[in-house]
Every structure is written in C-alpha cells, then in structure tokens.
Amino acid sequence: MPSSAAPLRIGFVMLHTSPLDVPGTKDAGGMNVVVRAQADALARAGHEVTIFTRRSDPAPPARTVLESGLAVVQIDAGPPRLLAKGEHEGVMGEFGALLDAELQRAPVDLLHAEHWFSGIAALPVARRAGVPLVQSYHSIAAPPESPLTDGERPESPGRLAGERRLAHEVDLVIAVSEAERRTVLERLDGDEDRVRVVPLGVDTELFHPCATRDCEEDRDWFGSGGRPEAIVVGRLHPLKGFDLVIEAVAVLPPDQRPMLRIVGAxxxxxxDYVRALHEAVARHGMLCTTAxxxxxxxxxxxxxxRRAAVMLVPSHSETFGLVALEAAASGIPVIARDAGGLREAVIDGETGVLVAGDDPRVWADALSALLADPDRLAALGRGARAHALTRNWGASADRLLEVYRELLAGARGGAQRETSVVSKE
Ligand code: UDP
Structure with a gap:
C-alpha cells in the first residue's frame, strides 16, 4: 500500500465515452470535462493516471500519452464504433476481462469508475486486484414511474439495478453536488457514510469575461440597437430542455426576441430531437434569429x-450543470431550472435566476425582464464571475485525492471490500 504522501497510480475507467472525444459531441459531455480536468490536475501533482476507455474508433493507438503522467488506454471490447446507450451493457463483461488483463500487466493502486457501465465492469476487476473502487455516477436513472420527456428513450431495465448494486458494493461513491448525494441516498438507498461530495471546478482562464474591443462591441446591444444573445450549450438531448427555450423565446414579440444560439451536437x-428543435424554430418564424x-x-x-447576454439552462435533470459554472466564469448570468444540482451551480439573485416549471411564459418573463435591465445583467455577471473564481480544478483534485488517501489508509475501503467479497460468496 502506498505511503500517505507517495504518488499514486490511479486508473479512471470510462467505458462508454472517450476522453479523446470533443465534449458536446457523441456521448461526450460534462463527465469528459470533469475526468480530464481532474486527471490533468492529478498528473501535474505527480500521480500516474491512466484512463481506460472502450475503443469506439479504430484510429487511436492502444495507448495515447496526453501529458507527462496521463495516458489513455483503448480497451478493444465490442465493435470499434460508437454504440447507442442500450448497447453498452452487452460489452461490460468483455471490457472488464480485458481491463483485468491490462491491470495484471500494469497494476494501479485504485480504480475510479465513471458512470454505471464502468462501475459494473470494474467491480470484479477491483476485487481480483485487491484495490479500492471509487464510483462517480454523473447521472442517475430516473425512477421507472417518472414520465419521459418527448422523444426520450426509456432507461435500460438494468440501469437502476446496476446503480443500486454499485451504491452498496463499491468502496466509496463520489457525488458532484449535495443534490447528487441526496439522490444516491434516496434513490439508490446508498450508505450516508460512504458518499463524499467532491465539488467541481471551472477553468477561469479559459472561461473569462470579454477582454477585447470587438467582444465588448458584440455585447453593446443597448448602444448599437442590435439584439442581445441568449445561449444554450450541451448535448442536444431531450433532458437538456432546449425545446423549452425555443418556446419561451417564441412567446416574446418578434422585435423583443434575443438572438438564440444553440451549441452542441x-x-x-x-x-429525432434535433429535428424537433429545427422544426420548432421554423414553426415560430425564428430561422433568422436562431443559430x-x-x-x-x-x-x-x-x-x-462571453459574447452572450445570458445563458439558459432549462435541463430537466442535472447532477450539477457544468455549463452554468462556465457561463459564470465568463461573467454571464444564468437563467436555470430551479432543480437538482443547478441550485448549487447558480445562486439565485446573485449569479443568475432560478425558474421553476415548464411554462414557456414564465421562462419568457424571466428572460425579457433580465434583458431589459442592463444594470442587473451587469451586476449578476460580476457576481457570477466572483462566484466562479472560488472554484478551481486544483482544489477539486485535492479533495478527490483526500478521498483516495482516506480509502487507501484503510479507514473505510479495506473493511468494506472484505464485506463485499464475503457477501458475494
Ligand atoms: N461542451 C463543449 N462543447 C460543446 C457543448 C458542450 O465543450 O459544443 C461542454 C460544456 O462546456 C460542458 C460539458 O460539455 O463542459 C457539458 O457538461 P454539463 O455538465 O453541462 O452537461 P452533461 O454533458 O454532463 O450532461
């Protein structure tokens, strides 16, 4: 077991999406940004970090070194193409066996699984290797009775059961927010003692307020008489609720509508969802004011x-909502749904506005009130930037490391692993 200050060999397991993918494409989103930022910070602190991912593309070499101390290893489980979410369950076993073979060649001190597919694949591997397994969910299945948003596919039947099993069998669960911690406890019947919150960070050098004249000019709608811009960012998935933003903008009289910018794939x-978004834009006569x-x-x-006036985050569910923190770092107020992790990502009245429910008129009111009040926009923008400056990835990785060390010191992990192994027999 490594001493309390020794560098660690850490294995992140990311079965269904690769850290080499661009966030906002394929299945890559917040999880990819979080893992990459935490892995970078851990590697810079001298730890040896390997991210194991399923090969979904024939091109990358078996091992890609991203920087000193940080490599991505492709595991050849299943076909080398993108899989739809439901297909991953069929490759979890093969992925686990190949991961095990990798770890026999190059052991790690600890495994950290991202999303439930990875956790189920890594559980027997961690047991065999005798190393602790840490689980991050990133999102947790909605209860089966909850209604589906239009166009949304039902969860695979195995997901909630798999997530519950992990909550009981892994050594520690990491939540990104208090909201996610509560979901683990309530929905997965997790053990309060084995959940730790590791707050997310944001890159405040990459995401910063306007610092050039042309950027300032873009934001000078009041001076130029142009339209302010409202931006939404994320994978184009029904859970993100971008359709609600289109409906909200459509409620406003055409001359008071902002430009709407939709970023993500x-x-x-x-x-189907992308088609529905395009159709809604056309139906409301917003083709010329939507990008x-x-x-x-x-x-x-x-x-x-940073060139937008405001970001909207109407997601139906969000364990945190990284884009809201990225907007804050850019000095942009956020209008977000009053739910889940967004209540922590946005401080109502200080960094943005929280809005409840699905009524487009209520969202339209919040949007038009903010856009009509340049002083309030500016004050919320300053509050947002100040809030973001208190969050950084270095601190997030330090907290993660504390959790790893706690496990490795045996304060929790050893005993829990023994119980798990015994209860399996
Ligand atoms: N993102 C990006 N480019 C895009 C769209 C999204 O880099 O075109 C990033 C975005 O900045 C954020 C992440 O993808 O860091 C999405 O994270 P979030 O927590 O908002 O949503 P998730 O994908 O986890 O559901």
Missing amino acids: PPPDGD FDGALRRGELADRI
Whole structure:
C-alpha cells in the first residue's frame, strides 16, 4: 500500500465515452470535462493516471500519452464504433476481462469508475486486484414511474439495478453536488457514510469575461440597437430542455426576441430531437434569429459564451450543470431550472435566476425582464464571475485525492471490500 504522501497510480475507467472525444459531441459531455480536468490536475501533482476507455474508433493507438503522467488506454471490447446507450451493457463483461488483463500487466493502486457501465465492469476487476473502487455516477436513472420527456428513450431495465448494486458494493461513491448525494441516498438507498461530495471546478482562464474591443462591441446591444444573445450549450438531448427555450423565446414579440444560439451536437441516438428543435424554430418564424452552431471546441465555446447576454439552462435533470459554472466564469448570468444540482451551480439573485416549471411564459418573463435591465445583467455577471473564481480544478483534485488517501489508509475501503467479497460468496 502506498505511503500517505507517495504518488499514486490511479486508473479512471470510462467505458462508454472517450476522453479523446470533443465534449458536446457523441456521448461526450460534462463527465469528459470533469475526468480530464481532474486527471490533468492529478498528473501535474505527480500521480500516474491512466484512463481506460472502450475503443469506439479504430484510429487511436492502444495507448495515447496526453501529458507527462496521463495516458489513455483503448480497451478493444465490442465493435470499434460508437454504440447507442442500450448497447453498452452487452460489452461490460468483455471490457472488464480485458481491463483485468491490462491491470495484471500494469497494476494501479485504485480504480475510479465513471458512470454505471464502468462501475459494473470494474467491480470484479477491483476485487481480483485487491484495490479500492471509487464510483462517480454523473447521472442517475430516473425512477421507472417518472414520465419521459418527448422523444426520450426509456432507461435500460438494468440501469437502476446496476446503480443500486454499485451504491452498496463499491468502496466509496463520489457525488458532484449535495443534490447528487441526496439522490444516491434516496434513490439508490446508498450508505450516508460512504458518499463524499467532491465539488467541481471551472477553468477561469479559459472561461473569462470579454477582454477585447470587438467582444465588448458584440455585447453593446443597448448602444448599437442590435439584439442581445441568449445561449444554450450541451448535448442536444431531450433532458437538456432546449425545446423549452425555443418556446419561451417564441412567446416574446418578434422585435423583443434575443438572438438564440444553440451549441452542441446530438448523442448517437439523438437525431429525432434535433429535428424537433429545427422544426420548432421554423414553426415560430425564428430561422433568422436562431443559430445552430453544432459542437464547439473549448476555446471557441468560451469565446461564444462571453459574447452572450445570458445563458439558459432549462435541463430537466442535472447532477450539477457544468455549463452554468462556465457561463459564470465568463461573467454571464444564468437563467436555470430551479432543480437538482443547478441550485448549487447558480445562486439565485446573485449569479443568475432560478425558474421553476415548464411554462414557456414564465421562462419568457424571466428572460425579457433580465434583458431589459442592463444594470442587473451587469451586476449578476460580476457576481457570477466572483462566484466562479472560488472554484478551481486544483482544489477539486485535492479533495478527490483526500478521498483516495482516506480509502487507501484503510479507514473505510479495506473493511468494506472484505464485506463485499464475503457477501458475494
Ligand atoms: N461542451 C463543449 N462543447 C460543446 C457543448 C458542450 O465543450 O459544443 C461542454 C460544456 O462546456 C460542458 C460539458 O460539455 O463542459 C457539458 O457538461 P454539463 O455538465 O453541462 O452537461 P452533461 O454533458 O454532463 O450532461
């Protein structure tokens, strides 16, 4: 067992999405950003970090070194193409066996599984290797009785059961917010003693307020008489609720509508939702004032966000909602749904506004009130930036490391692992 200050060999397991993918495309989103930022910070602190992912593309080499101390290893489980979410369950066993073989060649001190597919695949591997397993869910299945949003596919039957099993069998669960911690306890019947909150960070150098004249000019709608811009960012999935934003903008009289910028690409099974968004824009006569940008790389995305007047985050469910913190770092107020982790990402009245429910008129009121009040926009923008400056990835990775060390010191992990192994027999 490594001493309390020794560098660790940490294995992140990311079965269904690769850290090499651009966030906002395929299945890559907040989880990819979080894992990459925490892995970067841990590698910079001298730890040896390997991210194990399923090969979904024939191109990358078996091992890609991203920086000193940080590598991505492709596990050849299943076909080398993107899988729709429901298909991953069929490759979890093969992925686990191949991961095990990798770890026999190059052991790690600890495994950290991201999303439930990875946790189920890694559980027997961690047991065999005798190392602790930490689980991050990123999102947790809605209870079976909850209604589906239009176009949303039902959860696979195995998901909630798999997530529950992990809550009981892994050594520690990491939640990204108090809201997610409560969901683990309530929905998965998790053990309060084995859940830790590790707050997310934001890159405040990449996401910063306007610092150039042309950017300032873009934001000078009141001076120029142009339209302010409202931006939404994320994978184009029904859970994100971007359709509600289109409906809300449509409620406003045409001359008072902001430009609407929609950034992100659909997940592998998301074409129907994208079609529905385009149709709604056309139906409301908003083609000339709406832009579909597709997925943007981080630098371009940051530039887009800082030029907007306001970001909307109407997601039906969000364990945290990283985009809200990225907007805050850019000095942009956020109008977000009053639910889940968004209540922690946005401080109502200080960094943005929280809105309850699905009535487009209520969202339209919040939007038009804010856009009509430049002083309030500016004050919320300053509050947002100040809030974001209190969050950074270094601190997030330090907290994660504390949790790892706690486990490795045997304060929790050893005993829990023994119980798990015994209860399996
Ligand atoms: N993102 C991006 N480019 C895009 C769309 C999204 O880099 O075109 C990033 C976004 O900045 C954020 C992440 O993808 O960091 C999405 O995270 P969030 O927590 O908002 O949603 P999730 O994908 O986890 O549901």
